[in-house]
Amino acid sequence: MPSNTLTVRVGGDSAAGGIITTGEVFARIAAFAGLEVYTTRTIPAEIKGGHVMFQVRIAPTEVWSQGDELDMLVAFDQQSIERYLALVRPGGILVYNSNDGNPPTTGDIVPYGLPLNDLAKSINFQRGRNIITIGALVKLFDLPCEGATVVIERQFGRKKELLEQNLLALRTGYDYVEQNISATAPYQLKPRQGAQKEERLVLSGNQSLSMGAIAAGCRFFAGYPITPASDIMEFLAAELPRVGGTMIQAEDEIAALAMVLGASYGGLRAMTATSGPGLALMQELIGHAAMTELPAVIVDVQRAGPSTGMPTKVTQGDLRMSVFGTNDDAPHIVLAPVSVEDNFYQIIHAFNLAEKYQVPVIFLSDQDMSVRMQTVPAFDLTRVKLEPRLLWDPESGEKFARYKDTPSGVSPMSLPGMKGGQYVAEGLEHNAEGEPNYDLHWRTTNMEKRARKVRLAQQEIESLQLYERLGDDRADIGILGWGSTIGQVMEAVERAHADGIKVAVLYPKMLYPLPRALIEEFIAKRKAIIVPELNYAGQLARMIQAEFWREVISLRKFHGTPFKTREVYAEIKRVNELLKPAPKRAAKKATAKKVTARKKPAPKRKARR
Amino acid sequence: MVMTLEPPKYIFDPANLTPNDYKSGVPPVWCPGCGDYGVLASFLKAISELRIPREQLAIVSGIGCSSRFPAFVEAYGFHGTHGRALPIAAGIKMARPDLIVVTMGGDGDAFSIGMGHIPHAIRRNMDITYIVMDNEIYGLTKGQPSPTSPIGILQKASPYGTVERPLNPLQLALGCGATWVARGFSSKPKELGELIKAAIQHKGFSLLQVLSPCVTFYDTYDHFKSITKFLPAEHNPRDRTSALKYALDEQTLYMGVFYQEESEAFDAGYAAMRARVTTPNYGVREIMNKYMR
Numbered sequence: 001m002p003s004n005t006l007t008v009r010v011g012g013d014s015a016a017g018g019i020i021t022t023g024e025v026f027a028r029i030a031a032f033a034g035l036e037v038y039t040t041r042t043i044p045a046e047i048k049g050g051h052v053m054f055q056v057r058i059a060p061t062e063v064w065s066q067g068d069e070l071d072m073l074v075a076f077d078q079q080s081i082e083r084y085l086a087l088v089r090p091g092g093i094l095v096y097n098s099n100d101g102n103p104p105t106t107g108d109i110v111p112y113g114l115p116l117n118d119l120a121k122s123i124n125f126q127r128g129r130n131i132i133t134i135g136a137l138v139k140l141f142d143l144p145c146e147g148a149t150v151v152i153e154r155q156f157g158r159k160k161e162l163l164e165q166n167l168l169a170l171r172t173g174y175d176y177v178e179q180n181i182s183a184t185a186p187y188q189l190k191p192r193q194g195a196q197k198e199e200r201l202v203l204s205g206n207q208s209l210s211m212g213a214i215a216a217g218c219r220f221f222a223g224y225p226i227t228p229a230s231d232i233m234e235f236l237a238a239e240l241p242r243v244g245g246t247m248i249q250a251e252d253e254i255a256a257l258a259m260v261l262g263a264s265y266g267g268l269r270a271m272t273a274t275s276g277p278g279l280a281l282m283q284e285l286i287g288h289a290a291m292t293e294l295p296a297v298i299v300d301v302q303r304a305g306p307s308t309g310m311p312t313k314v315t316q317g318d319l320r321m322s323v324f325g326t327n328d329d330a331p332h333i334v335l336a337p338v339s340v341e342d343n344f345y346q347i348i349h350a351f352n353l354a355e356k357y358q359v360p361v362i363f364l365s366d367q368d369m370s371v372r373m374q375t376v377p378a379f380d381l382t383r384v385k386l387e388p389r390l391l392w393d394p395e396s397g398e399k400f401a402r403y404k405d406t407p408s409g410v411s412p413m414s415l416p417g418m419k420g421g422q423y424v425a426e427g428l429e430h431n432a433e434g435e436p437n438y439d440l441h442w443r444t445t446n447m448e449k450r451a452r453k454v455r456l457a458q459q460e461i462e463s464l465q466l467y468e469r470l471g472d473d474r475a476d477i478g479i480l481g482w483g484s485t486i487g488q489v490m491e492a493v494e495r496a497h498a499d500g501i502k503v504a505v506l507y508p509k510m511l512y513p514l515p516r517a518l519i520e521e522f523i524a525k526r527k528a529i530i531v532p533e534l535n536y537a538g539q540l541a542r543m544i545q546a547e548f549w550r551e552v553i554s555l556r557k558f559h560g561t562p563f564k565t566r567e568v569y570a571e572i573k574r575v576n577e578l579l580k581p582a583p584k585r586a587a588k589k590a591t592a593k594k595v596t597a598r599k600k601p602a603p604k605r606k607a608r609r
Numbered sequence: 610m611v612m613t614l615e616p617p618k619y620i621f622d623p624a625n626l627t628p629n630d631y632k633s634g635v636p637p638v639w640c641p642g643c644g645d646y647g648v649l650a651s652f653l654k655a656i657s658e659l660r661i662p663r664e665q666l667a668i669v670s671g672i673g674c675s676s677r678f679p680a681f682v683e684a685y686g687f688h689g690t691h692g693r694a695l696p697i698a699a700g701i702k703m704a705r706p707d708l709i710v711v712t713m714g715g716d717g718d719a720f721s722i723g724m725g726h727i728p729h730a731i732r733r734n735m736d737i738t739y740i741v742m743d744n745e746i747y748g749l750t751k752g753q754p755s756p757t758s759p760i761g762i763l764q765k766a767s768p769y770g771t772v773e774r775p776l777n778p779l780q781l782a783l784g785c786g787a788t789w790v791a792r793g794f795s796s797k798p799k800e801l802g803e804l805i806k807a808a809i810q811h812k813g814f815s816l817l818q819v820l821s822p823c824v825t826f827y828d829t830y831d832h833f834k835s836i837t838k839f840l841p842a843e844h845n846p847r848d849r850t851s852a853l854k855y856a857l858d859e860q861t862l863y864m865g866v867f868y869q870e871e872s873e874a875f876d877a878g879y880a881a882m883r884a885r886v887t888t889p890n891y892g893v894r895e896i897m898n899k900y901m902r
Contacts, residue, residue, distance in 0.1 A: 031902040201900040211900075215893040220704055222696075241883040242891055246703045251729040255696035258689065262669070262700020265687055266708070270700070288690050379897060416685040416701070416708050419664045422633075424679045424686030427672075435635050435680060 005059035006141070006187055007067035010133075011084055012076030014043070014052040018130040019076065023054025024373060025155055026134050030058045031202045031375050032147045034191030038063035038487075039373045040562070043312045051079060058141075060192045063374075064487040068564045071187070072140070074133060076116075077101060085109065093186060095136065097129075112140075112181050119172055128169035135173025142185035145174060199378035205340040205369035208376070209299065210235035212344035213271055215384045216351035218297070219245035220270040222259035224252055224278060227311045228367045229301040232273040253278035257285045257298065264294045265425055267389075267415040269351055273299035276318045277308070279362070283325040286360050290330035290450060292425040293403070293411070295354035295361075295389060297347070302366040304560045313560025314367040316483050317535040322362045323512045323543070329447070331454040333357070334512035336364040338468060338486040341376040343369065345383065346509055349464050352387035357453045358410060364511070366534070368562050369484040394418045401432040405445055409452035454513055461508070461515040468507040469522075475502035477575055478526035480519070480552070482511055482540055485532050485563055492568035501576045511540070514547055523550050528575045530555050532568060623660035628653035631663060633683045638674075644821030644830075645675050647795035648742055653682070654798075655805035667708045669698040671718035674749045675742035675821070678713040692723030695730045698737050706876050709809060710736070716743040720756040720776055727816075731785040733875040734813045740805065741778065741816070742795075744823035752826035764826070779856035782816045783849060783868060789815035790852065791866045794837050795822070796830065800864065807866060813874045820862065833862070840865035 008026070012019040020041060027037045038057045057067040069089040075081045078101040081094065088094060090108040098113030114136055116129040131152070138148045152170055156163045203211075210232050213221070221240060223233040237247045246263075250256035256272045263270040274282065279300045289296050302318045304310035322334045333353050337346035347363060354361040392400050392412040402423035404411045414421025423434040429446065431437040461467060468486060471479070471493050479489055486507050493503045506522045508515050523529055523544075529552040531541040538554030545552060555571050557563055631653045639645050656666060666684035670676035672691035679686025685708075689697045698712045719727065719741045730737065746764070747753040753766040757778065761770040782790045789811040793801040801819060808815040820837065822829040840863045844851055852868035 028902070200902045201897065202902045203900045207900065211893060211896055214896065220700070222700065239896055241879075241886050242888060244883065244887060246879060246883075248699070248703065250696060251725060254693060255699075255726055255729070258693040258696035259700035259703070261689075262687070262697040262702075263704035264700075265697075266667075266701045266704030268704040270704075284690050285693065292687075375902060378901070379893075381893060381897075384893075416667050416705055417664055419662075422663055422683055422685050424688050426680075426686075426688050427690060428688065436677075 004189065005057055005063060005067065006071045006189060007055065007057045007069065008072045008074060008137070009053055009055040009070050009084055009087070010074040010076070011051065011053040011080030013079070014050050018127075019052045020054050022074075022130040022133055023056055025131075025151060026137050027056040027058075027373060028151045028155075028202055029134070029138060029143055029148045030056070030141070031200065032151050033143050034196035035060060035189055036063050036375045037202070037373075038066060038375075040066040040368070041371065051083070053080070053084070058189060060189060060195065064491045065565055066562060068566050074137070075101060076129075076133075093140070095133070095140070110186075112177075114173070114176065119176060120169075123165070123168050123172055125165045125169055128165060128172075131166045131169035132173035132176075135170040135175075136177045137173075138170070139174045139177040140182070140185055140187060142188045200375045201378055202373060202375055203340070204231065204371055204373050205337075205343045205365060206231040206301065206371065207235060208340050209337075209343040209347050209365060209370075210239070211379070212347035213297070213351070214239060214243060215344070215379070215381065216348040217269045217386050218271050218351060219243070220260065220263035220268040221245070221272065222248045222250045222256040222263075222270075223272050223274065224250050224256050226253075226275045226278050228303055228370050229273045229275050229278075229299065231370070232299065232301070253281040254285065257282045257296070260296050260298075261285060261289055261292075261294050264296050265416070269295070269355065271297040271299065271351075273301065275301050275303045275311075276305045276315075276321070279318060279321060279325070283321075284327070286332060286362070287326035287328070287330040288427045289360040290326065290332050291427050293358040293413075293450070294425060295358050297350045297354050297361050297363060299347075299363045299365060301370045302364060304367075304558070310560045312367070314484075314562060315535055315558065315560065316364075316366055316485070316533045317539065317558070318364060319482075319511060319535070319539040319543070320537075322364055329451070331450045332359050332512070333361045333454060333457055333510065334364060335361060335466070336483045336509055336511055337369070338483060338507050338509065340369055340372065340374045342509075344379050348384055349466065352385070353457055353460065355389040356387045356410070357457045358389070358413065359453060359457070364483065366484050389413060391415065392418065392421055394420055402434045403430060403446065403449070404432050405449055408456055409449040458510065458513045458515055461510055461518055466509040467515070467518060468509075469505065471505040472497065472502040473504050473525070475504040476527040476579055477502070477572060478504045478506065478522060478529045479532065480506050480522065480529050480540075480544065481532050482507060482509075483533075485534065488563040488565045489532060489568050491565040492572060495565070495569050496572045496576075501572060503572055514543065519544070519548060523548060527579055528553060530571055530575060532556075532563060532571070534558065534562070622662060624662040625660065626657055626663070628657045631656055631683050633681055635680045637681050638677055640825045642824035643674070644744060644795035644819075644823070645678070645742055647798050648675070648740070648801065648819055648821055649678070649681060651795075651798045651802040652740070652805055655802045655809070658802075659806055659809060661709050661809075665708055667698075667701050667705075667710050668713060669694045669701065669710065670713040671723055672749070673715035673718045673747075674823075675713060675715040676718055692718055692721070692726070694718065695723065695726040695737070695739065699730065699733070699735055702735050702737055702876055703879070706736075706880065710738070711809065712737055712739045714739075714741055715748070716741060716745060716757045716778075717747045717755045720778055724756070727781070728785045730814050731782060731787045731816075734788055734872055735875040736812055736814070736877070738808045738811070738815045739817065740808070740819060742819050742821040743778070744821050744827060745775075745829060746823050746827035748823045748826055758827075762827075777856065778816075778818050779867060780853065783853050783856055787816055787868065788813040788870050788872045789866070790856075790868045791816070792818045792820070792862065792864050794820045794833060794864055796834065797837075797864065800839070804866070811869065812877075813872055836860065837862045837864055839863070840867065
């Protein structure tokens with residue numbers, strides 16, 4: 001964990017407005033100054049009203065997670081003080097509205113009162129409290145005021161009058177701190193040498209994914225509004241027509257995927273994006289795409305369920321639905337990116353795998369990495385390689401058979417318009433020509449052909465680097481995870497390494513089919529394997545146990561928030577104790593037994609096999 | 610191998626083929642005497658007369674007896690899932706506006722499981738033809754009442770008679786603002802062929818309900834023959850009120866074009882919008898630049 005990071009949380013009532021904007025603008029000012037930022041937020045499901053918070057962690061080097069404790073709390077109201085004060089580290093700062101809130105009289109916290117109402121009144125700008133606060137923060141963090149001005153200009157530049165008011169508000173907050181609170185800033189973060197010249201983007205996972213889709217050649221998108229995936233549809237509604245593509249807001253999620261399959265049949269690279277409830281509706285068509293061998297990318301930005309659940313909260317609970325959701329065996333691929341940046345590169349892999357193997361690919365993002373805004377290095381467009389779909393050549397003179405059996409299982413495809421390439425994309429079991437046929441021969445041939453493609457796709461894990469392998473590979477303790485938990489895990493591992501506890505980390509990005517050789521080799525080297533995930537049942541842990549006959553320790557969290565670094569770290573410590581040579585104490589042994597008993601596949605079954 | 614970012618746009622070169630040339634060779638699975646045979650014959654004749662090249666035609670269907678249609682025609686086909694033919698067709702049309710897209714299905718596929726898509730296909734007004742073969746029964750699942758079955762019908766799933774009132778598909782389509790609405794009958798092949806041709810030629814969404822009896826589970830040949838009549842000459846198909854009046858008649862099932870109007874199709878409108886906002890040399894690099902810190 002970089003020791004020189006600072007974490008600020010802004011809290012208030014969303015009815016007052018601007019909490020998220022305040023946090024975002026401040027994060028942009030820090031990013032503009034050359035610092036790295038990592039944001040997180042909670043939003044109530046209500047449109048107006050309800051408590052919101054925005055948190056930003058700032059550092060000169062890459063930030064891995066949201067941060068466990070606060071260096072500063074900015075509380076717009078008394079409720080925010082009451083809710084979040086306990087999270088502020090000893091010696092941390094509380095910035096509060098001294099016109100509307102009382103700081104605690106005890107505790108090791110430094111209170112800075114800002115008379116926000118009075119200050120807003122003094123410049124005759126009632127709605128200026130947010131920007132006044134930003135001005136104060138700029139001073140408290142010793143950020144360059146010119147940079148702040150540029151960001152404010154970008155944000156409010158359209159209306160001259162409003163811009164001038166906001167710039168005045170910024171100055172007012174800045175000056176108030178300088179004159180009344182502290183002439184020298186309590187916090188000073190200096191960007192790395194030359195950091196300002198590096199190309200850095202400030203964006204969310206959904207934006208990164210959408211940009212990646214366009215880079216991947218996606219030219220058709222159909223979707224249906226659903227939190228937290230709607231941003232993807234909105235992004236593509238603006239950008240797709242500009243690059244010659246099409247975005248349709250469908251009447252429901254089933255129609256969205258149906259349109260995607262139609263467009264793919266027509267020859268376009270096509271995608272839909274939804275969240276868990278939408279993915280549930282799409283399952284029949286995912287099976288259809290597997291059966292008709294149509295490429296399609298289906299994004300699931302996972303949110304806490306079941307049912308409507310907690311739409312603005314994170315989960316990793318859709319893994320099993322993604323893998324096992326269709327009726328009967330419908331070979332397909334499931335991918336999961338690990339970060340905001342990774343969304344860009346992995347969605348390109350999703351398209352390439354879908355096109356190359358003519359299968360539906362489910363892409364599992366999650367609420368945490370989809371909405372959080374972060375600094376990432378500009379995307380390396382030279383890394384973008386497009387894998388074409390295998391097309392039938394009408395000039396070949398060969399009679400076309402859409403589902404012709406081949407060694408790879410992939411059959412050349414025709415596109416409407418190709419003379420002699422006429423066929424029916426057939427959801428019934430069929431023969432090589434695509435005519436309905438349930439004969440044992442065709443049933444067997446096609447079930448194997450469809451499965452073969454996906455087995456082959458599994459071998460791309462090395463060529464496409466569909467995994468992250470970090471930490472110390474000689475370690476006895478391994479962490480085998482997936483998705484956005486990698487940030488907190490890596491911070492925890494760095495802490496553990498500093499304590500002399502070695503940990504190896506593997507994050508496969510292809511979750512179905514599970515990359516056999518890679519996982520087998522990783523788990524064979526470990527004495528204990530921790531599988532952290534944000535769901536109740538331990539969905540990946542169970543899949544690993546079932547596939548590899550290996551007991552794992554399932555670390556779960558299902559409250560709708562990401563792991564804290566210290567939670568993962570505590571588990572590493574606990575497991576490390578368990579692995580210590582036995583002759584210690586009986587009490588320790590008892591704990592050890594309890595842990596292993598938690599998830600033990602019946603050992604006899606193995607013998608029987 | 611061709612990169613498929615921009616699928617090829619073929620120039621519509623009129624075909625010169627007989628109806629038989631459009632047969633795929635796959636024998637239809639329908640019961641002898643099924644109305645769908647008549648629809649198939651009229652359809653083959655219509656596309657032959659419209660001189661549509663086989664490779665320029667995409668036939669999309671859902672699930673049901675009539676949804677087996679694509680297999681029997683030598684054209685591009687898509688046998689989808691139950692009720693989803695329309696959105697699949699929409700995807701094909703938006704990807705490939707150069708194609709003639711015809712959607713096929715039965716009353717269960719269209720008006721029960723797929724009903725949610727019809728008002729939206731109508732409001733989008735994409736240039737797609739929808740031919741619904743209506744036998745007022747579920748045939749493939751061997752005899753259950755459908756949304757267009759008359760009240761009181763005795764079937765396996767309604768042993769004491771249905772209690773639900775039937776749906777009037779033409780009233781629904783007209784009420785939703787459809788730009789082309791007609792009804793035909795499989796036993797009137799000549800007129801049906803003309804209706805199919807007019808439906809395909811309509812620029813926008815066209816809904817053609819075809820009465821197509823099921824001989825096995827609900828034989829309505831005599832019934833349909835006794836209550837069908839062509840729309841009178843004084844009916845003006847540009848008059849939605851008049852169209853509704855004839856559509857609402859339950860004593861007589863009128864045949865012919867109830868309503869038609871020229872209104873911009875979604876595909877054409879979207880293409881115009883796209884042409885307006887597309888900038889040359891605009892791509893990922895330019896999009897990425899908007900997000901630089």
